[in-house]
Amino acid sequence: MTPIDAEPVPLADADLRFLPDWLDASRADRWLAALLAETPWEQPQVRLYGRSFAVPRLVAWYGDPEARYRYSGLSHEPLPWTPLLAEIRRAVEEAVGQPLNGVLLNLYRDGRDSMGWHSDDEAELGRNPLIASLSLGGARRFDLRRAGQGRIEHSLWLGHGSLLVMAGATQHHWQHQVAKTRRPCAPRLNLTFRRVHI
Ligand SMILES: O=C(O)CCC(=O)C(=O)O
Numbered sequence: 001m002t003p004i005d006a007e008p009v010p011l012a013d014a015d016l017r018f019l020p021d022w023l024d025a026s027r028a029d030r031w032l033a034a035l036l037a038e039t040p041w042e043q044p045q046v047r048l049y050g051r052s053f054a055v056p057r058l059v060a061w062y063g064d065p066e067a068r069y070r071y072s073g074l075s076h077e078p079l080p081w082t083p084l085l086a087e088i089r090r091a092v093e094e095a096v097g098q099p100l101n102g103v104l105l106n107l108y109r110d111g112r113d114s115m116g117w118h119s120d121d122e123a124e125l126g127r128n129p130l131i132a133s134l135s136l137g138g139a140r141r142f143d144l145r146r147a148g149q150g151r152i153e154h155s156l157w158l159g160h161g162s163l164l165v166m167a168g169a170t171q172h173h174w175q176h177q178v179a180k181t182r183r184p185c186a187p188r189l190n191l192t193f194r195r196v197h198i
């Protein structure tokens with residue numbers, strides 16, 4: 001089953017499709033172990049109110065040479081695709097039926113690592129970006145709220161081997177986060193495949 005056929009998440013003004021068991025466990029285990037071993041993680045600093053903070057997670061950006069991308073207020077040159085990331089990209093492209101030229105890897109080492117509220121609405125992603133998010137490792141809760149509103153309207157548990165596809169107008173109307181948690185949780189590696197317009 002491709003995400004196009006997957007059960008849509010019932011949220012107005014959004015196009016979200018979720019496949020909790022996209023990958024079989026053995027492939028998910030293999031990909032997680034290999035990515036943990038091979039990724040040159042960085043922890044970028046962001047400036048906020050004149051002070052510098054380390055983002056609360058580790059990141060790496062891979063892509064085609066022209067796929068420069070801004071995150072955490074910084075512009076990043078992509079690392080070249082590794083054989084494994086090229087294999088994962090092919091599988092994700094086949095599932096979503098679209099070419100994708102970059103991937104942001106986020107490593108949440110434990111429940112203290114997080115990603116604050118945001119929309120993936122950078123200009124270089126185009127008007128209605130498709131973002132395919134593959135999760136490996138410990139499950140974390142992914143929350144959605146209307147842009148600028150306080151109330152969480154929907155949450156999904158993004159577990160090992162799951163694929164969440166955000167498309168259409170989702171990023172115009174909705175923000176998402178991965179909140180910190182006190183619950184013990186295993187390291188989680190999330191890959192968001194994107195198409196950077198050049
Ligand atoms: O870790 C996640 O599930 C979310 C990642 C995310 O929102 C992003 O990379 O833009």
Ligand SMILES: [Fe+2]
Pocket residue numbers: 118119120176
């Ligand atoms: Fe995001």
